[in-house]
Amino acid sequence: MTYPNGNPQVGIWMYQNSGGTAIEAKLVAALAERGITAVTGLNLRDARALGGRIVCNGVEMENLAAFLSYNAGEQSQFQVYLYQVLSQSIPTINDFNAFALAEDKFRTSHWLTQHGMQTADYRLCHKHDMAGLREALHEFGGKLVYKPTDGWGGVGIVKIDSEQALNMLTPFLTRTDLRYFYVERFINYDNTDYRIDVVDGQVVGCYGRKAPKDDWKTNITSGGTVFVRELNDEVAELAIKATQLLGLDIAGVDIIYDREHERYVVLEVNTIPAFATPEQEALGINFNAKKIDAMVGLIEKRVRNQLAKLNTKVA
Structure with a gap:
C-alpha cells in the first residue's frame, strides 16, 4: 500500500x-x-x-x-x-464486535457477570412477560430501573419504585415495538459515581459525577455535575478488567458503590467516553493530555501492525 x-x-x-x-x-x-x-x-x-x-x-x-x-x-x-x-x-x-457488545447494556451486564464481575442484578424479559417484571420488582426490594438496552446519556431510563408506577408503565411497554425489556435492581448509593477512562489497558483519567438535587441519575445530559475524584486501586482494577473482558481499546467505565452490600458495582461501560470540556478542565479535571497520548500510541501500534500484515501479504 x-x-x-x-x-x-x-x-x-x-x-x-x-x-x-x-x-x-x-x-x-x-x-x-x-x-x-x-x-x-x-x-x-x-x-x-x-x-x-x-x-x-x-x-x-x-x-x-x-x-x-x-x-x-x-x-x-x-x-x-x-x-x-x-x-x-x-x-x-474500537473493533466493531467489542463496540456492539458494550453498546448493549444487557449483553454487557450478562457477559461481565458470567466472568465474575459485580454488576447490578438484572433481568431480561419478553415484552409480554409482565409476571416476570412483577417478580423482579419484588425480588429487587421494590425498586428497579427500566433501561433501553442501547442508547446513552440516560435517555429512556425510568425508575420504578412501586406497583402503581409499574402499572402506569405497563401499557407503554406492551404498545411499543420492543421485543423485550431490560430491568436492573435499583442500587442504594450516594448519588455519585466514578467515570474511569481506559485506553489500551491503562487508566488515563478519572472524575466523579453527582446527580442533581432530588434526582438519582448522574449523567451530565440528565443534569449531573462533575467533580474531581481520587481513584483507588480497586476501582481502577475493576475498570481495566471490564474493558479487557469486553475487548475494547477505549472505554469509559461507570462504577458506583453499593452501600447495602458494601461493594463496588460496574454500572455501564461506554465506548466513546468524552474528553474533559474546557469548563471541566477549569475545575481541575486534567486528563486530556494523557488520554490523547495514549490514543495516539494505540493508533500508531495498530497502524504499524496493519502495515506489517500488508507487507507480509505482498511478500
Missing part, C-alpha cells in the same frame, strides 16, 4: 462540540509527529458502498491503515452498519 507523501493514513470522525475540535487538532498534530497522516471529517453518514469499496468524502476507506470513530451523539443505524463492514477490512478503534 502506498500513500501520498509516503505516510500511512488514518481516518478520524470526531465530535466537534464541547472542545472536540481542539482535541481533534491535537490528535492530528501528535500523529503527524509520528509519521502518520490523519484524514478528518470522515462521517460515514456521507459514505456510499459500491463495487467492494466504501467511499466517504472522496476517501476509499479500505485504503486507510486504521479508523477512529469518536462521536457518540450523531451515530445512526446506517453509520453503525458501515462501521461493522469496515471493521472486517481495516483496524477500527
Whole structure:
C-alpha cells in the first residue's frame, strides 16, 4: 500500500462540540509527529458502498491503515452498519464486535457477570412477560430501573419504585415495538459515581459525577455535575478488567458503590467516553493530555501492525 507523501493514513470522525475540535487538532498534530497522516471529517453518514469499496468524502476507506470513530451523539443505524463492514477490512478503534457488545447494556451486564464481575442484578424479559417484571420488582426490594438496552446519556431510563408506577408503565411497554425489556435492581448509593477512562489497558483519567438535587441519575445530559475524584486501586482494577473482558481499546467505565452490600458495582461501560470540556478542565479535571497520548500510541501500534500484515501479504 502506498500513500501520498509516503505516510500511512488514518481516518478520524470526531465530535466537534464541547472542545472536540481542539482535541481533534491535537490528535492530528501528535500523529503527524509520528509519521502518520490523519484524514478528518470522515462521517460515514456521507459514505456510499459500491463495487467492494466504501467511499466517504472522496476517501476509499479500505485504503486507510486504521479508523477512529469518536462521536457518540450523531451515530445512526446506517453509520453503525458501515462501521461493522469496515471493521472486517481495516483496524477500527474500537473493533466493531467489542463496540456492539458494550453498546448493549444487557449483553454487557450478562457477559461481565458470567466472568465474575459485580454488576447490578438484572433481568431480561419478553415484552409480554409482565409476571416476570412483577417478580423482579419484588425480588429487587421494590425498586428497579427500566433501561433501553442501547442508547446513552440516560435517555429512556425510568425508575420504578412501586406497583402503581409499574402499572402506569405497563401499557407503554406492551404498545411499543420492543421485543423485550431490560430491568436492573435499583442500587442504594450516594448519588455519585466514578467515570474511569481506559485506553489500551491503562487508566488515563478519572472524575466523579453527582446527580442533581432530588434526582438519582448522574449523567451530565440528565443534569449531573462533575467533580474531581481520587481513584483507588480497586476501582481502577475493576475498570481495566471490564474493558479487557469486553475487548475494547477505549472505554469509559461507570462504577458506583453499593452501600447495602458494601461493594463496588460496574454500572455501564461506554465506548466513546468524552474528553474533559474546557469548563471541566477549569475545575481541575486534567486528563486530556494523557488520554490523547495514549490514543495516539494505540493508533500508531495498530497502524504499524496493519502495515506489517500488508507487507507480509505482498511478500
